[in-house]
Amino acid sequence: MDFRRIEVIFLIVFFSLDIFLFLSFRNSQQLVSSSSTNTSTVTEMRKRNITFGSLDTKNGYAYYLGSQPSDELAQNINKLRNQEVQYDIVNHKVSSTLANEIAVTATNKKAIMDKFIKKDSNVLFGDEYTYSPQLSNSSQMVYVPTGSLGEVYDKTAQLVFTITDGKVVGYTQTYVKSLIILHERQVVKSEKDVITNLYANSEIPNNSKITYANLAYTKLLEAKGSTIYIPVWFVTIKNKDSKVTTTKKVNAFTGNIIKSSTNGDNYSAQ
Structure with a gap:
């Protein structure tokens, strides 16, 4: 990518960020924040039978x-074997049906699929993905890209295996070739700040357990074909009575709680 093209992308990105921040201000009623992160809040949470591990205060x-659409999957799709493959040129997504279904159990599925994705004829660029138990469930195994900048929890870069009747029957894959740093690094909220803020805003019910609290990048917005990502805390909470789990999202820069999107996208920041 030449220098002038990078300059253009930067101008577009910062203009888009200005628009986003302005819209965020106008729609601030959808975002809730709190400064209640003191020790008394943690004590109160434990009294209300909310279970969690040691909270990082750093x-x-x-x-x-930022990233731009990549055709790497399309360019390498002929390497795949023993599967029926389709490519969605609009969403840059591979959809695969395996010729030989893979039997898995709850205890061995990670080991089996970790090995499966390492072979290029099975999955393209599989060694760039890591299993995410936080995003997975009994019918789907979700793998996310990971690198020096951190993990990406977003449907623009995700490998998802479908499990039916104890067998992996196929997968979908999206891929980001590279991520560009658009701005100098900024401080993000600590795990303790985020979780106590969620509790103070009635987002964590009594008699529940915090099973995951992970920091990852997710899509903020798109600008002229480029995608901008922002760090978000993903906090998964399990109700001890109903066994139902929910995942809360918090803007890691501002600490604002991100309400569910209206388009059904579970991971994109609003």
Whole structure:
């Protein structure tokens, strides 16, 4: 990518970010924030039978990241074997039906599929993905890209295996070739800040367990064909009575709670 093209992308990105921040301000009623992150909040949570591990109090750093659509999957799709493959040129997505279904159990599925994705004839660029138990369930195994900048929890870069009757029958895959740092690093909220803020805003019910609290990048917006990603805390909460799990999302830069989107996308930041 030449320098002038990078300059153009930067101008588009920052203009788009200005628009987003303005719209966020106008729609601030959808976002809730709190400064209640003190020790008394943690004590109160435990009294209300909310279970969680040790909360990290350190503030880390993260970036605004950008990417452009990649045709790497289309260009390498002929390497795949023993599967029926289709490619969606609009969404840059591979959809595969395996010729030989893979029998798995709850205890061995990770080991089996970790090995499966390492072979290029099975999955393209599989060694760039890592299993995400937080995003997975009994019918889907979700793998996410991981690198020096962190993991990406977004449907623009995801490998999802479908499990039916104890067998992996196929998968879908999207891929981001590279992520570009768009701005100097910024401080992000700590795990403790995020979880106590969720509780203070009635987002964590009594008698529940926090099973995951992970920081990952997800799509913020699209600008002229480029995708901009922002760091988001994904906090998964399991109700001890109903056994139902929900995942809350928090903007890691601002601490604002991200309400569910109206388009059904579970992972995109609003």
